[in-house]
Amino acid sequence: MxxxxxxxxxGGPGAPGPEQASPVRLALxxxxxxxxxxxxxxxxxxxxxxxxxASPVPLDALISMRLxxxxxxxxxxxxxxWSYLERLCSSLPGLGVLVCTGxxxxxxxxxxxxxxxxxxxxxxxxxxxxxxxxxxxxxxxxRGEARTETGPLVAGELEIRADQFQAFVAGSSLDxxxxxxxxxxxxxxxxxxxxxxxxxxxxxxxxxxxHGDRSVDVFVxxxxxxxxxxxxxxxxxxxxFGIGYRxxxxxxxxxxxxxxxxxxxxxxxxxxxxxxxxxxxxx
Amino acid sequence: MxxxxxxxxxGGPGAPGPEQASPVRLALxxxxxxxxxxxxxxxxxxxxxxxxxASPVPLDALISMRLxxxxxxxxxxxxxxWSYLERLCSSLPGLGVLVCTGxxxxxxxxxxxxxxxxxxxxxxxxxxxxxxxxxxxxxxxxRGEARTETGPLVAGELEIRADQFQAFVAGSSLDxxxxxxxxxxxxxxxxxxxxxxxxxxxxxxxxxxxHGDRSVDVFVxxxxxxxxxxxxxxxxxxxxFGIGYRxxxxxxxxxxxxxxxxxxxxxxxxxxxxxxxxxxxxx
DNA sequence: TTCGCCTGTGAAAAGGCTGTGACCCGTCCC
DNA sequence: GGGACGGGTCACAGCCTTTTCACAGGCGAA
Numbered sequence: 359m360x361x362x363x364x365x366x367x368x369g370g371p372g373a374p375g376p377e378q379a380s381p382v383r384l385a386l387x388x389x390x391x392x393x394x395x396x397x398x399x400x401x402x403x404x405x406x407x408x409x410x411x412a413s414p415v416p417l418d419a420l421i422s423m424r425l426x427x428x429x430x431x432x433x434x435x436x437x438x439x440w441s442y443l444e445r446l447c448s449s450l451p452g453l454g455v456l457v458c459t460g461x462x463x464x465x466x467x468x469x470x471x472x473x474x475x476x477x478x479x480x481x482x483x484x485x486x487x488x489x490x491x492x493x494x495x496x497x498x499x500x501r502g503e504a505r506t507e508t509g510p511l512v513a514g515e516l517e518i519r520a521d522q523f524q525a526f527v528a529g530s531s532l533d534x535x536x537x538x539x540x541x542x543x544x545x546x547x548x549x550x551x552x553x554x555x556x557x558x559x560x561x562x563x564x565x566x567x568x569h570g571d572r573s574v575d576v577f578v579x580x581x582x583x584x585x586x587x588x589x590x591x592x593x594x595x596x597x598x599f600g601i602g603y604r605x606x607x608x609x610x611x612x613x614x615x616x617x618x619x620x621x622x623x624x625x626x627x628x629x630x631x632x633x634x635x636x637x638x639x640x641x
Numbered sequence: 642m643x644x645x646x647x648x649x650x651x652g653g654p655g656a657p658g659p660e661q662a663s664p665v666r667l668a669l670x671x672x673x674x675x676x677x678x679x680x681x682x683x684x685x686x687x688x689x690x691x692x693x694x695a696s697p698v699p700l701d702a703l704i705s706m707r708l709x710x711x712x713x714x715x716x717x718x719x720x721x722x723w724s725y726l727e728r729l730c731s732s733l734p735g736l737g738v739l740v741c742t743g744x745x746x747x748x749x750x751x752x753x754x755x756x757x758x759x760x761x762x763x764x765x766x767x768x769x770x771x772x773x774x775x776x777x778x779x780x781x782x783x784r785g786e787a788r789t790e791t792g793p794l795v796a797g798e799l800e801i802r803a804d805q806f807q808a809f810v811a812g813s814s815l816d817x818x819x820x821x822x823x824x825x826x827x828x829x830x831x832x833x834x835x836x837x838x839x840x841x842x843x844x845x846x847x848x849x850x851x852h853g854d855r856s857v858d859v860f861v862x863x864x865x866x867x868x869x870x871x872x873x874x875x876x877x878x879x880x881x882f883g884i885g886y887r888x889x890x891x892x893x894x895x896x897x898x899x900x901x902x903x904x905x906x907x908x909x910x911x912x913x914x915x916x917x918x919x920x921x922x923x924x
Numbered sequence: 925t926t927c928g929c930c931t932g933t934g935a936a937a938a939g940g941c942t943g944t945g946a947c948c949c950g951t952c953c954c
Numbered sequence: 955g956g957g958a959c960g961g962g963t964c965a966c967a968g969c970c971t972t973t974t975c976a977c978a979g980g981c982g983a984a
Contacts (some may be wrong), residue, residue: 403902422820454781464767464769467770467773468767468769468773471770471773471774471775471776472773474780476781477760477777484747486747487747487754488753490750491754491899494754494759494760495781497757497783498737498759498778500783535961537692537961538960571962571963572964573961573962575941575942575944576943576944576945577961577962578943579942579943579944582943597942597943598806598819598967599818599820599941599970600817600819600940600942600970600971602943603955604805658980682929744961818971818972819971820971822973854973855931855974856972856973858931858932858933859932859972859973860972861931862931862933862934865932880932880981882930882931882980883929883930883931883981883982
């Protein structure tokens with residue numbers, strides 16, 4: 359099954375809205391061909407990537423589409439609609455979910471919204487309003503992760519180029535795989551912040567982390583290996599026990615220096631400050 | 642003008658979900674007393690902090706209320722409604738904005754949403770749906786910027802950063818473990834209030850404290866040790882015999898200072914950066 | 925002041941989390 | 955078909971954190 363999406367006529371540079379740097383990726387789960395047709399035309403003229411699904415698809419398929427939002431008609435989902443909606447919202451927390459369906463009661467709308475839907479629109483509705491609501495939802499969701507389009511990011515000896523999906527030390531590539539790069543990119547763009555594993559997983563993998571999943575740890579190890587090999591004098595990824603990871607370039611100098619310091623474990627007036635150097639004060 | 646908000650009856654200790662730890666702070670800009678009354682009652686029973694404004698207020702005033710969301714009736718705004726809405730959305734990007742107003746055209750709704758509103762609800766509407774929509778909006782907004790939006794909390798020489806799960810003195814980390822940090826965070830965000838052990842346990846550990854459990858005491862000791870080591874001139878956690886603990890940064894002046902240690906710098910007294918808790922605290 | 929409970933403290937045991945290497949699986953290319 | 959490669963799972967060892975426990979010191983009431 360091809361997951362390719364139709365891309366509307368991208369009006370060349372300068373066409374789309376002022377904000378939406380990258381086009382919205384939207385799926386429409388609806389079987390009302392007239393409605394779909396009308397909406398589709400507008401999506402096309404806006405240059406959004408979209409895909410129409412006449413019936414519910416497995417969540418895995420939705421995940422692989424890397425959507426920003428999905429508009430779903432509850433009627434299409436059938437009897438399991440509520441449970442599908444719930445699973446949809448909980449396992450793709452980064453996805454905007456809009457229900458667009460026929461007549462409904464207040465209780466139904468409240469239920470849908472409480473299950474995690476971002477908006478509930480009653481059919482018949484004007485396609486332009488639908489689109490405006492999708493925009494509102496994605497705008498809301500994108501806030502905070504929109505630090506794209508910046509030049510290469512430098513930290514320590516490391517240079518991270520988003521445009522190449524690769525990181526470099528002294529001009530030579532680290533040969534990061536896609537996941538490795540995305541993980542490094544996420545960490546580095548939130549430099550200084552501690553990110554919980556669940557958040558990392560959500561933003562790199564795109565859906566909710568299963569309990570007990572160790573993928574993040576494993577990829578952190580792979581990243582550390584490659585970083586260590588090319589930039590042995592620096593430490594970049596720091597573990598916060600019980601929480602997650604934090605990115606901060608740090609010279610690994612003081613390693614085994616131990617200048618006559620007593621082997622006492624508990625730090626005393628010494629120099630534990632090394633843990634969080636001045637990078638913080640500089641923020 | 643008092644900015645105090647009404648706080649509804651907080652549901653019993655059994656209720657608080659794992660997420661919505663802190664209640665939503667909401668402002669209602671509406672002059673329809675019947676509508677306001679009905680909504681207000683529901684807000685109260687949910688334990689949300691809310692405030693009713695019968696007419697638009699300067700944005701500065703809204704900012705100082707530290708809101709999560711605002712529900713506004715365009716009709717109340719008068720002729721400058723659109724411009725007010727636009728300024729509202731653009732100057733408080735962390736705020737959820739819901740328009741709840743009478744009959745409107747598609748064009749008006751689209752305009753409002755494009756200006757930055759998160760939702761548009763048509764009156765008359767059921768209060769429960771309104772609340773569910775506010776929840777949907779704040780749920781999304783909190784994701785991702787929950788930690789970063791709240792600036793660091795300062796008390797005495799101490800700086801508490803929620804986004805780092807860590808506390809600092811003069812830029813160097815206290816190396817708090819997760820529990821230690823959560824305990825400190827809870828105490829510091831309820832500065833001045835005496836918290837009973839059971840309450841502390843419930844909110845930090847997430848479940849009811851077993852009779853005779855000393856965990857809270859032990860962690861208070863660990864915290865005090867780390868605080869004392871890095872900030873010897875101050876006392877932060879105070880014991881209330883038979884009750885619990887209270888956080889308040891206090892110079893330890895009266896004590897016999899350690900040799901050579903000057904009293905303190907020009908540190909501003911433990912002036913709480915957040916005026917928010919004080920309104921809530923029954924002190 | 926004495927007594928009974930409450931809190932502070934140190935250390936050891938228990939429990940959970942992370943680092944790590946090996947292995948499996950699906951895909952792509954030769 | 956076979957091999958290389960990326961991605962993901964698993965089990966184990968080691969370490970850090972949390973919890974428990976016993977005892978000492980403090981506080982308040984009678």
